[in-house]
Amino acid sequence: SSARLDGLGTTIFAEMSALALRTGAINLGQGFPDTDGPAAVIDVAARTVRDGGHHQYAPGPGIPPLREAIAEHQRRWYDLELDPDHEIVVTTGATEAIAAALLGLVDPGDEVIALEPYYDSYAAMIQMAGGTRVPVTLRTPDFRLPIDELRAAVTDRTAVILLNTPHNPTGAVLRREELEAIAQLAREHDLVVISDEVYEHLTFDAPHIPIATLPGMRERTVTISSIGKSFSLTGWKIGWASGPEDLVRSVMGVKQFLSYTSGAPLQPAAALALGQDARYFEELRAQLRHQRDQLCEGLASVGFDVYVPEGTYFTTTDVRPLGFADGVDFCRRLPELAGVVAVPHEVFYDDKEAGRPLVRWAFCKRPEVLGEAVDRLRRLA
Numbered sequence: 001s002s003a004r005l006d007g008l009g010t011t012i013f014a015e016m017s018a019l020a021l022r023t024g025a026i027n028l029g030q031g032f033p034d035t036d037g038p039a040a041v042i043d044v045a046a047r048t049v050r051d052g053g054h055h056q057y058a059p060g061p062g063i064p065p066l067r068e069a070i071a072e073h074q075r076r077w078y079d080l081e082l083d084p085d086h087e088i089v090v091t092t093g094a095t096e097a098i099a100a101a102l103l104g105l106v107d108p109g110d111e112v113i114a115l116e117p118y119y120d121s122y123a124a125m126i127q128m129a130g131g132t133r134v135p136v137t138l139r140t141p142d143f144r145l146p147i148d149e150l151r152a153a154v155t156d157r158t159a160v161i162l163l164n165t166p167h168n169p170t171g172a173v174l175r176r177e178e179l180e181a182i183a184q185l186a187r188e189h190d191l192v193v194i195s196d197e198v199y200e201h202l203t204f205d206a207p208h209i210p211i212a213t214l215p216g217m218r219e220r221t222v223t224i225s226s227i228g229k230s231f232s233l234t235g236w237k238i239g240w241a242s243g244p245e246d247l248v249r250s251v252m253g254v255k256q257f258l259s260y261t262s263g264a265p266l267q268p269a270a271a272l273a274l275g276q277d278a279r280y281f282e283e284l285r286a287q288l289r290h291q292r293d294q295l296c297e298g299l300a301s302v303g304f305d306v307y308v309p310e311g312t313y314f315t316t317t318d319v320r321p322l323g324f325a326d327g328v329d330f331c332r333r334l335p336e337l338a339g340v341v342a343v344p345h346e347v348f349y350d351d352k353e354a355g356r357p358l359v360r361w362a363f364c365k366r367p368e369v370l371g372e373a374v375d376r377l378r379r380l381a
């Protein structure tokens with residue numbers, strides 16, 4: 001392997017889902033829902049595949065109706081105006097958008113500030129871009145942004161602040177004051193912000209605010225999202241990056257050589273998904289809120305310390321009250337001890353100490369599955 005892969009190993013999601021399959025455990029590890037997205041959207045995808053017309057390469061940046069639907073989505077929810085021809089690129093999931101943005105905007109030696117714990121592809125792609133990651137740690141109990149630590153992390157080599165809100169794995173949703181502090185630093189030091197907003201519609205206690213809506217930020221922010229979480233279609237891998245033309249051109253510059261173009265037959269249905277009515281989003285949120293409360297109450301009743309998330313479909317617990325010291329060890333033994341799979345936070349940190357006792361649980365599962373998982377976890381008590 002090339003040095004680019006040094007230390008990266010196998011992604012925790014693959015490891016934990018394989019463990020669940022092997023042991024027959026309930027998989028609350030990898031985040032994917034066990035009910036599929038809107039039937040009307042799936043019907044359009046099926047019809048598009050059957051009727052043809054989208055079986056050959058789509059235009060590199062995505063089919064125009066999908067780029068228009070993304071622009072319309074940003075206008076409708078956030079009052080952000082985007083030119084679908086120059087300011088939007090469709091990607092193979094948010095994952096490719098993250099990779100292309102980092103490869104297209106980070107030079108070797110540049111520093112990239114990221115909020116840890118962070119989604120595992122960030123560390124991998126910063127490394128592959130030749131950048132240096134500079135973590136700013138969100139800590140228990142509330143995972144708020146330590147603004148002074150963020151300010152102290154900026155140096156004359158800082159090129160990018162990589163954000164994620166709502167935040168995986170902590171479930172924190174960045175508040176307006178936190179975003180303003182980040183924006184002020186970005187303006188002062190002329191930094192680019194890459195903002196991963198894949199959980200934009202999964203908020204329960206705080207509104208999602210795209211940092212691109214703050215003064216002076218539209219021109220320096222690449223906003224990334226995808227249909228995976230918002231429409232329970234994680235396997236489709238249709239995502240996008242949007243922002244000012246110069247930054248989006250850099251993302252496109254890389255994307256064209258990574259994949260050239262993404263999933264043509266799914267793009268018309270993705271456009272339809274983005275236009276779902278307000279009721280769809282309210283119901284998704286209400287259902288997930290219910291599942292969040294069910295799992296959080298269940299985990300608390302088993303004896304964990306539970307950090308109730310404001311957004312995403314993940315909740316975090318501290319495993320120490322149950323007599324375990326280490327989340328990695330806990331998660332490796334959990335299938336055998338209780339027939340459940342979860343994900344240790346530690347793998348998302350540079351500061352391993354901060355993540356050691358924490359474990360992430362996905363609640364995007366049917367209530368009966370969550371109920372069964374909690375019943376099994378009672379074996380730990």
Ligand code: PMP
Pocket residue numbers: 092093094095096119164168196198225226227228234237238239
């Ligand atoms: N960013 C975050 C924070 C995520 O949790 C995920 C979900 N796997 C992704 C990006 C990737 O999204 P996609 O499946 O659209 O590539």
Ligand code: GLN
Pocket residue numbers: 011013014029030031032168
């Ligand atoms: N985003 C999901 C999670 O955090 C799935 C990630 C993946 O499989 N790469 O669990």
